[in-house]
Amino acid sequence: MKLCFASVDRGVCPMRIGMRTFVAAALSALLALTGCSSAQEPASEQQLDPANPVQIEVWTYYAGHQQQAFEDLVAEFNATKGKEAGVSVTHASQGGVNDLAAAVTASAEELVGSAPMPDIFLTYSDTAFVIDGMGKVADLDPYFTAEEKGAFIDSFLAEGDFAGDGGLKVLPISKATETIQINMTDWETFARETGSSLEEFETIEGITALAQRYYEWTDAQTPEADDGKPFFGRDSIANYLLTGSKQLGHEIFAVKDGVCTPDIDKNTMRALWDNYYVPFVNGYFSAEGRYRSDAIKTGDLICYIGSSSSVVYFPAEVTVDDQTSYPIEFGALEAPRFAGGVSCAPQQGAGFAVAKSDERTELACVEFLKWLTEKEQNTSFSIEAGYIPVTKEACTYENIEAVASETGNTHDNYLVNLEATLETVSDGVYANAPFEGGVEARVVLEKSMADKAAADRDQVVAAIESGESRRDAVARFDTDENFEAWLESFTADLTAAIGA
Known part of the structure; x- marks a missing residue:
């Protein structure tokens, strides 16, 4: 995993590292299904x-x-x-x-x-x-x-x-595709004090571990218990479920001749649950604001996964309050995958x-x-x-960079993010085939797990505020029974949307 970053003061990318010739060749070699x-x-x-x-x-x-x-x-x-x-x-x-x-x-x-x-x-x-x-x-x-x-x-x-x-x-x-977008200024402080590494961003499980470590690190900085800060968020949960499931060998929207027969594998869905719902109810992830870049701006997130086309909205500074703000560097990494899974990011x-x-x-x-x-x-x-x-x-990196340099008005973040974008595409991107009921089915993917995670997190926060420990509050939700009840509801809603 190769990082590109740029200082907001310099507006340049001092590390345009990566196998650009490989990326160009890999893109040229992509085979259609x-x-x-x-x-x-x-x-x-x-x-x-x-x-x-x-x-x-x-x-x-x-x-x-x-x-x-x-x-x-x-x-x-x-x-x-x-x-x-x-x-x-x-x-x-x-x-x-x-x-x-x-x-x-x-x-x-x-x-x-x-x-x-x-x-x-x-x-x-x-x-x-x-x-x-x-x-x-x-x-x-x-x-x-x-x-x-x-x-x-x-x-x-x-x-x-x-x-x-x-x-x-x-x-x-x-x-476009998705990339990991990072506040490098605050990341570097956290990484230096905890020994964390950018290589941990290569897998979805690695991001979950980073998020828990960040919560515990920020929690330890105050005398109050259970007030750590979230680390990570996602702009699209539908993309996460679709590509994450495919990475693990199952295509949720398995389409043949325009007809979708959902492939919902319990073990795969549990992996998706454990790496979004569980860290979310613990407070390691969040979804504040319309887009996760909103939480970057207020310092309430360090990083998120979003569209590669959205990098122009990544803030140049963190605004803590009316009196306090500071500039930040933007960094980008290619989209992660589940450990042992195939590379697959949204197209x-x-x-x-x-x-x-x-x-x-x-x-x-x-x-x-x-x-x-x-x-x-x-x-x-x-x-x-x-x-x-x-x-x-x-x-190709060379062509895009040359044209961007000629125009002179390309947003700095676009070029910083470009190599991560091209590497993500060259590793493998995915778009499910369209089918009747596809729009409605995607809404189910976008809302089902995300809405439940947010609602259950609210209950955990309320329990903590009433004096219960985070561990005990979360334990009521992080159960096999809760997962299975959600999976049953999710499957029924998805089947109804598709009309299967």
Whole structure:
């Protein structure tokens, strides 16, 4: 595990260590779970005519800086490649992710008051799968040669192959994963005084042990008992359950032909429970604030696992109170795994789907998307959005760093986190296949264990405040019976969401 870090005062990364050549090679060697070896030629482009340009509309959920970056690219395309080919693009942001999904779904269903479907829309696979089920998503595979498809990182492209037959319903544009994000300033004090090591972050069990040690270390610094501080948090519990289970050999969302049959293994779920619920009710982990970076800012956490695209929100200082604050260094490590488990981190980031239409309109859409995923455009946009590019040629440390350095306005944390991101991707990323009920099922994963851990922690805190020891208070919850009752409830809720 290789650390990158940067001082907020210097704004540089003094340790860009790691096997960058290996990372680039590993990314290039990623194999898709489904084949992308079709040898067909792309559909003809003869229907496009510069004298009679095709007008296409794109919907996204981009806002702020991302929206401006995307609209700059649209303007560049219209003035160059689009003008030459006979394609003119307009863009409309529909608000947030959920707003866009709702708007596109309403359009596909032709609900009263909904706008006509856009020609291209930004989407996650679950939403695209639903709309594809209505017969309204174009298969882009005929428009790409085998060589063109081979330019993409295989697992990124495979996410858009819903049926596993080589189809392409969602084209990747920019991607992310999860990384460990650390307040290095306070970590170094703790590590020095306890002999803790960054190598312990390599495994999920190691993080649990670190968190307990940190709680006990902070507890010992005050005369009061059982007032230690939490060490670690997670932005997404659904990601933890999905990837952690897969690391241990079981795919919770096991999908075949669009149908999910949950693979819920008791021993695997116990390992997940023991490394989230148990440390949480003990006070070693926490989930304060909307995102865990909020607790970093107040000094209530040392580290967390979050999206690699979220590093721009990692605070530059800790604010203890109105009178006390201090600067901190940001550090990043690749995502951990269970001891003995396979490497597996979440594959994140939406892609573009094209509404099924006539061939001329689909050709125009593909013309824009191919241009958008070319090395130069895709690298610059991905950096601006906080993501990584989607082709093997573009998604290398050297290329991304060079482009970021040229622009001069890349957030410092992006480059600090970049090597950890690329190493995580090269070790193995995962996105479950979409299925009916997938959105509802993910909500169960996100809330079931997390909500129970938070509610039971509240009871433990109340017991401590009334004079009971933490050990005794936790003992009532850290039982086989409590785990089995939760697992039964979780299984029932998940089965109901899936409709199995």
